[in-house]
Amino acid sequence: MKILLVHNKYLHQGGEDTVFEAEYELLVSKGHDVEKVVFDNKELGGSLDKISLLWKVFFNLKSLNTIDRNIASFKPEIIHVHNFFPIASPSIFYSANKHKVPILMTLHNYRLICPSALMLRNGKVCELCIKDKFPFRSILFACYRNSRIQSFLLSSMLYAHKLLGTWESKIDRYITLTHFAKEKFLYSSLKIDSSKFVIKPNFTNNDKYEYVKEEYCLFVGRLSEEKGIGVLLESFSISKRQLIVIGDGPLKEMVERYVNEYTNITYLGFQNKDVILEIMLKAKALVFPSICLETFGMTIIEAFSCGTPIICSSIGAPQELVIDGLNGFKFQVGDANSLNDKVELLFKDSVLYNDMCKNARLEYEKKYTAEKNYEQLIAIYRDVIND
Structure with missing residues (x-):
């Protein structure tokens, strides 16, 4: 199969970039003829370039021409988009339609129904704009980059393409990572028919797993408000259980302050x-304390692959991935004492814990291997092509 993968990379590499590359490598390994078109936010130059880009988010002719040329030379059977914002723009969908090439998109975040893409405001879940055709409240609250001007332009782009029918008619299929995420998009102002949504999780490759663990918990991720760093640090300052934190982000200094004050918390910075x-592999548990409505949780399935149980907050898609008492525990979102209680329960019930380790690995083998993911992905491609 000839497959064209399209992605707008982020300025700082994130999970979507990783998934894009992983799916590319998977498809190539299976013998498919795959080409990539990557738009990179590093192309953004000075302030004048950024101002001109704000208008290009509506419809970037340069991106349209780029996809036109790739379709003409490569002649793909299908196009799979992972992110179109901001440089690629919705123009890429019009290119695919013009050339009658089926196109689908993975919804890694909530951008189409929330200009901030996170559905989070002032540290709390915000769903004000989900059912608004024009998300005007995102402008009032300066939800995108804390700028009313940029929020206005982004909100206007989303609204304009609702009026044009871009989201309804120019994209043949949407991949959501969980049922939870699908429901958010399905019952939004997008008004996209349910038949256009399919669910396919992400995957990870890992053959190494262990059920004999050491006495520490682990956090891996971006050090930012929405990831629940505050409640994580508060909880482990109470419990005195060992915690290792891996990652980087705007709350790095907060983490370093706790490390200096509490000897049970270790910070390892960014790691490969x-x-x-x-x-x-050796962690007693992975802690996933997010306070926002995550669409998935890559570190959760990575932990599953290691045979490591999860302690996650009871919010968003992780609730769907983690089965309470089977492969992990759920705690009350934003509640440090609730997290502490679950950590203690995990450490004290050795019989239940051993079962959790085995169940975590079984969950990975059942749902999140590369082979399982390939079967799902190629079935989706065939269905879209034959529709």
């Missing part, structure tokens, strides 16, 4: 995936 998996 191989190092992370070695540490995850």
